[in-house]
Amino acid sequence: MQKITIKDIARECNVSLSTVSLVLNNNPRISEATRAKVQESVRRHNYQPNNNARGLASRSSLAVSVVVPHLGHVFADVYFGEIISGIYDQAADDGYKVMLDIANEKFLSTKEYLGLLRSRKADGMLFIGANITDEFPMEFQESAYPFLLVNHFYPKTSLNYLAMDYRESAHKAVEHLVGLGHRHIGLVRGTNTHTGIEFAEAFEDYCIELGIDPQHLHTVDGGDDWDLESGYAATQQLMQKSKKITAIMAGNDRMAIGAISYLDKKGIQIPGDISVMGVDDIHSAAFSSPSLTTIWHDLYELGKQSFKRLLALYKKEITTCQERLPVTLIVRDSTGPVSVIE
Amino acid sequence: MQKITIKDIARECNVSLSTVSLVLNNNPRISEATRAKVQESVRRHNYQPNNNARGLASRSSLAVSVVVPHLGHVFADVYFGEIISGIYDQAADDGYKVMLDIANEKFLSTKEYLGLLRSRKADGMLFIGANITDEFPMEFQESAYPFLLVNHFYPKTSLNYLAMDYRESAHKAVEHLVGLGHRHIGLVRGTNTHTGIEFAEAFEDYCIELGIDPQHLHTVDGGDDWDLESGYAATQQLMQKSKKITAIMAGNDRMAIGAISYLDKKGIQIPGDISVMGVDDIHSAAFSSPSLTTIWHDLYELGKQSFKRLLALYKKEITTCQERLPVTLIVRDSTGPVSVIE
DNA sequence: GGTTTACATTAAAAGGCTTTACCATGCAGA
DNA sequence: TCTGCATGGTAAAGCCTTTTAATGTAAACC
Incomplete structure (x- = not known):
């Protein structure tokens, strides 16, 4: 328990502190022999450099802050x-290291998001889940601190972001549905994120571009929850708007599954009568009945890449990041050709 | 952006570094006048002490590691x-600060849980969500590092924990149901946590203690998921086991809601024909139909208290912690007196 | 008036690592 | 033999606080 330091390792190996440090940081200047000797000693003593000392000396904290919104159910979402x-x-x-932060009242009012970076508790910040009304990210526009929005963006700002390509998602979805012959399409959209809006707009635009009569395009708001209930209720609305709809596009999988459950309850065949599509490809999408055709958003990869971008920003390897990640159409059983009887 | 340090503040205020430091740490030895002067300067410059320097000097990291299991849906749970x-x-x-850690393969195989503490990246560790098969916490039995299990425990070990009082939960539930006249009771239990097992055992024991015929007590396994589906399926089993059951106790609310949905589908009246109870009092418990009678587990408070205990362990204010938090019976509409016609 | 006490402040020693500039040494080329 | 240049290693400064023992000063005591 008596903490062992770099000094102990150095003494035991008959080398200087610097040498041990260089080995620890994989500096190629050290010979193989010395390196091996040091590494062996490190292993034997279970030596782990003191993180604070390291951070102090290297002027970095080796930690990033991941900020999530303060929703009761923030984590209730895959x-x-x-x-x-x-x-x-x-x-x-x-x-x-990943430091968790919750954008609650205190976090915002005390401007802790700045304090974290000022105090070098974190080298940079990732923000997941920006509602259209979130204000604090704006402060990072002029700031030199590394800050990146994950799967969100604010139009007309210089804020860095990495997001899925919602425009491409919309295109692939439209192509798929229109390709199957659908001409009367319902869209369930979320309205509280810029990505959601982007998707809905792109979807509508591309439908029209491919020759769909705007009159045959029916859009309803799924609300802010992106939930099964939202999808259920929105589908109900859609069904009242038009009897001719043969395909329903939902802004995410959960709303799509909600749509399926409504249609199912009403005895409507999927995809016989109506096709349903989602976005995300969450785990349960493959297990709904029928299994859900969707646009796969690789969120795990998004997380990885987001961190990489942030680190690159921190190291000044890049100075800006406003990028999109590609998406993939996953065809399953919830979509099919429009039935011949018009 | 040119980082401002304690030295700058000291110079500007014509005091020593120590004075500034003492003010920052609310040491009462500093006079009001000096304190005010320093604080004003700190505020004006947005000065934030360097966390690494602070940690290095004070031999602590001011961070704890919160370890969650590596389930795909770890966060898909309120x-x-x-x-x-x-x-x-x-x-x-x-x-x-809260540092997030995921008990994935790498975390376990590289023994990072020890490395985190050795390297002083964290002052202590909280582990949420111990499956009966989790092994790594055992290594903290002899370790001097502060470690606390949150809402879990391992029988016959010296591992520190803070958990809800599942025994009391069981007692309150039994009292409520038996008090309403129920004599044929079904129990849906989870089997992969020690707390779940404890609850089930206590429930059965206390039923018998209150005079319920063991023959009239029917227990089925809800499986490891604690999910709506589990509750749905388990209730189906229960109904096959005995026609006389007038009350169903589920190990958590979600299984209870699953039970309700099954009974509802079968046209069984709740609570007219059968009463249903859960544990936790999750948000949706109040909104199920009928609203769910349950044992409230204040998990938010559990989180707060867990951190407090961990900090106390770290500061050696306590040397051990094997405590329970009280629970509360919440009576809603899903339970009622057993119907008179026997 | 001299001595305690109490208070306010400070100097200086950690704390454990990274990093830069510099020092040997050995060897190839002239 | 001498110069030049890798190569491998080191000394020492620096990173920014906290904390302890010491200092100075003013008020309180006998």
């Missing part, structure tokens, strides 16, 4: 779990 | 969200 797992794994690979 | 929120808020109050 969404966050996947992204955080990705961030975590990549951070671990790069020797970084 | 359970974790509530506890983590509690931990986070209390930690923030005490000036601590």
Whole structure:
């Protein structure tokens, strides 16, 4: 328990502190022989460099802050779990720790998001889950601190972000549905995120571009929850708007599953009568009945890449990041050709 | 951006470094006048002490590691969200940061749980969500590092824990149901946690103690998922086991809601024909139909208290912690007196 | 008036690592 | 033989606080 330090290792190996430090940091200047000797000693003593000393000397904390919104059910969403797992794994690979922060009242009012960086508790900050109304990220526009929005963006700002390509998602979805012959399409959209809006707009635009009569395009708001209930209720609305709809596109899988459950209850065949599509490809999408056709958003990879971008920003390898990650169409059983009887 | 340090503050205020430090740490030895002067300067410059320097000097990291299991859906559970929120808020109050760790393969195989503490990246560790098969906590039995299991325990070990009082939960539930006249009772239990087992055993024991015929007590395994589906399936089993059951106790609310959905589907009246109870009092318990009678486990408070205990262990204010938190019976509409016609 | 006490402040020693500039040494090329 | 240059290693400064023992000063005591 008496803490062992770099000094102890150095003494035992008959080398200087610097040498041990260089070995620890994989500096190639040290010969293989010395390196091996030091590493062996380190292993034998279970030596772990003191993180604070390291951070102090190297002027970095080797930690990033991951900020999640203060929703009661923030974690009640596979969404966050996947992204955080990705961030975590990549951070671990790069020797970084992940610090969790919740954007609650105190966090915002005390401007802790700045304090964290000022005090070097974190080298940078990732923000997952920006509602259209979130204000604090704006303060990072002029700031030199590394800050990155994960799967969100604010139009007309210089804020860094890495997000899924919602525009491409919309295109792939439209292509798939229109390709199956659907001409009367319902869209269930979320309205509280810029990505959601982007998706809905792109979806509508591309439908029209492919020749769908705007009159045959029916959009309803799924609300802010992106939940089964939202999808259920929105589908009910859609059904009242038009009897001719043969395909329903939901802004995420959970709303899509909610849509399925409504249609199922009403005895409507999927995809015989109506096709249903989602976005994300959450685990349960493959297990709904029928299994859900969706646009796969690789959120785990998004997490990993987000961390990488943040680290690159921190190291000044890049100075800006406003990127999109590709998406994949996953065809399952919830979509099919429109039935011949028009 | 040119980092400002304690030295700058000291110079500007014409005091020594020590004075500034003492002010920062609310040491009462400093006069009001000096204190005010320093604080003003600190505020004006947005000065935040360097966390690494602070940690190095004070031999602590001011961070704790919160370890969650590596389940795909770890966060897909209000359970974790509530506890983590509690931990986070209390930690923030005490000036601590929360570091997130995931007990994945790498974390376990590289024994990072020890490395974190050795390297002083964290002052202590909280582990949420111990499956009966988790092995790594055992290594903390002889270790001097502060370690606390949150809402779990391992029988016959000296591992520190803070958990809800599942025994009391069982007692309150039994009292409630038996008090309503129920004599044929079904129990849906989870089998992969020691707390779940404890609850089930206590429930059965106390039923018998209150005079229930063991023959009239029917227990089925809800499996490891503690999910709606588990509750649904388990209830189906129960119904096959005995036609006389008038009350069903589920190990958690989600299984209880699953039970309700099964009974509902079968046209069985709740609580007219059968009463249903859960444990936890998750948000949706109040909104199920009928609203769910349950034992409230204040998980947010559990999170807060867990952090407090860990900090106390770290500061050696206590040397051990094997405590329970009280629970509360919440009577709603899913339970009622057994119907008179026997 | 001299001595305690109490209070407010400070100097200086850690704390454990990274990093830069510099020092040997050995060897190839001239 | 001498110069030049890798190569491998080291000394020492620096990172920014906390903390302890010491100092100075003013008020309180006998």
